[in-house]
Amino acid sequence: SIPLSFFAGIGAASKNGVLIKGSNYLEALNFVDTIIFDKTGTLTEGTFKVTKINTFNQASKDEVLKYAAYAESYSNHPIAKSILQYYADDIDKTQIKEFEEIQGYGIKSKIFDREVLVGNIKLLKNVFGDNNDYNNIKEEKSGTIIYVAVDGRYIGNIIIRDEEKKDSKNTIISLKNRGIKTVMLTGDGRNAAESVKKNLDIDECYFELLPNEKIEKLELIKERIDKDKKVVFVGDGVNDAPVLARADIGIAMGALGSDAAIEASDIVIMDDNPIKILTALKIAEKTKSIVW
Ligand code: ADP
Ligand code: MG
Numbered sequence: 001s002i003p004l005s006f007f008a009g010i011g012a013a014s015k016n017g018v019l020i021k022g023s024n025y026l027e028a029l030n031f032v033d034t035i036i037f038d039k040t041g042t043l044t045e046g047t048f049k050v051t052k053i054n055t056f057n058q059a060s061k062d063e064v065l066k067y068a069a070y071a072e073s074y075s076n077h078p079i080a081k082s083i084l085q086y087y088a089d090d091i092d093k094t095q096i097k098e099f100e101e102i103q104g105y106g107i108k109s110k111i112f113d114r115e116v117l118v119g120n121i122k123l124l125k126n127v128f129g130d131n132n133d134y135n136n137i138k139e140e141k142s143g144t145i146i147y148v149a150v151d152g153r154y155i156g157n158i159i160i161r162d163e164e165k166k167d168s169k170n171t172i173i174s175l176k177n178r179g180i181k182t183v184m185l186t187g188d189g190r191n192a193a194e195s196v197k198k199n200l201d202i203d204e205c206y207f208e209l210l211p212n213e214k215i216e217k218l219e220l221i222k223e224r225i226d227k228d229k230k231v232v233f234v235g236d237g238v239n240d241a242p243v244l245a246r247a248d249i250g251i252a253m254g255a256l257g258s259d260a261a262i263e264a265s266d267i268v269i270m271d272d273n274p275i276k277i278l279t280a281l282k283i284a285e286k287t288k289s290i291v292w
Contacts, residue, residue, distance in 0.1 A: 009287035017270040018280045019254070025266045028249050029284035032180055033229035034221055035277065036243075038214075039186035039196055040078060041236040042253060043168045043274065048082035048160035051143060059155035064148050068158055071107040071118040071148075074099045079146060080107075082160050103239050104187045104210040106146070117149040120189065122208070124149055142195035144188050162192070164199055167275040172200045174278050183221065185214050187239075211239040218243050234277065236261055251277065 006023035013020050020026050040046050053061040069087035072080035073096065084091075098110035105126070106119015117123055124147050146158045172182050184205040186193050193207035206217055222231050233240075233247035236257035241264040244250030252265035253272040262268055269276045 005287055009283050012286075013280055013283050016276065016279050016283070018276050018283075019268040019270065020280070021266050021268075025249055026280075026284050026287055028230050029281055030288050031228060031230045032232055032249070032281070033225040034181040034183060035175060035232045035234060036183040036185060036218060036221065036247070037202070037274075038233075038235035038237065038240050038243075039184055039188060039193065040162060041256060041272075042234055043184065043196060043200060044162040044164050046078045046162065046236070046256060048078060048144065048162045050082060050086040050158055051161050052159040053156060054159070055156040056154050061156070064156035064158065067111060067116050067150055067155070068118045068146060068148050070096060070111045071099075071109045071116050075101050075107060077101070078162075079144070079160065083146070083158065114151050118146060120145070120208075121147060123147070124154065128152065128154075142191050144192045164196060165272075165274060167273055169200050171274040171277060172202055174275075176201075176203075178281070183217075185209055185217055185243075187211075187214075211242065214240070214243045215246055218246055222248075232277075234274065236272070240264075251280075 006026055009026050010020045010023065013026070037043050053064050055061055055064055065087055068083050070091055072083050073091045073093065095112050096109060097113070100108045102108060102119070102123065105123040106117065109116045117127060143159045143161045146160060148155050148157060175182055182202045184193070184197060184202045186207050187209055188207060190207050193205050197205040209217065218231065218233060225231065230248040232249045232251060233243050234251040235244055236253035238258040238260045241260040244252060244261055244264040249267060250265040251267045251269060252261040254262055254268040254270045255272040257272070267280060
């Protein structure tokens, strides 16, 4: 039978905005070795702002933005929301003939009877092959780069930026003080990933990961730690659901997080503040000291 104090612990957690789906997870929190974080929406706000538009091949900034906004108009991705918010004109949806969202890559669509690609470098490489003029793009210091191509021609990119959540840094510092290792996984590019890693002082970071590659990283980390220790994954997005399910303890952001992520998780942080991980760890510790 389950000791009563576990129920008390779960109750205390829920009063603090942390929903724990079972007493076994509360107990497991006392054996955490590594916490793996998703970047966008977990450590960062997940609300990007457009900071710059670069053009190529005689395209105009308006053109680059217009194709991007049209391509993104059926997407719920945070990147789509940022571009649509920046685009001031109306979108004539009758001009969007095809729309395909490829997880971890971006959008493939048919707009104004043209083939439009909006996404990362991998998306363009998949369609064009390796030798193309997008290879000449000069690297931006930080930010996420969204590439735009029309009818096989690269026309420019949009630089967007996301801010770290206010309490992310404190969270990482406190976890390290407890001897917990911190890792960040992201589908985003090198620049965006490394700037967050550096600002938050995260131990390890892997970028440009497809959803299945996030699972592979999690499995590798599980293999390298002691059998009786636990690996936590914290995420918010639709494509985080499989990793949340595979982690020893999956923690989802509940406010802006996707239903799939919340469903697949063991613990839900109601207000999306990563510092609540510390709240959960402290309650788990107290619960342990009462039971044993
Ligand atoms: P994350 O790990 O940040 O949750 P995703 O797997 O959702 O990342 O996306 C990884 C990358 O794929 C993004 O950084 C972006 O380059 C590209 N991408 C995904 N969805 C879109 C989209 N709707 N529009 C443009 N690019 C996208
Ligand atoms: Mg995400």
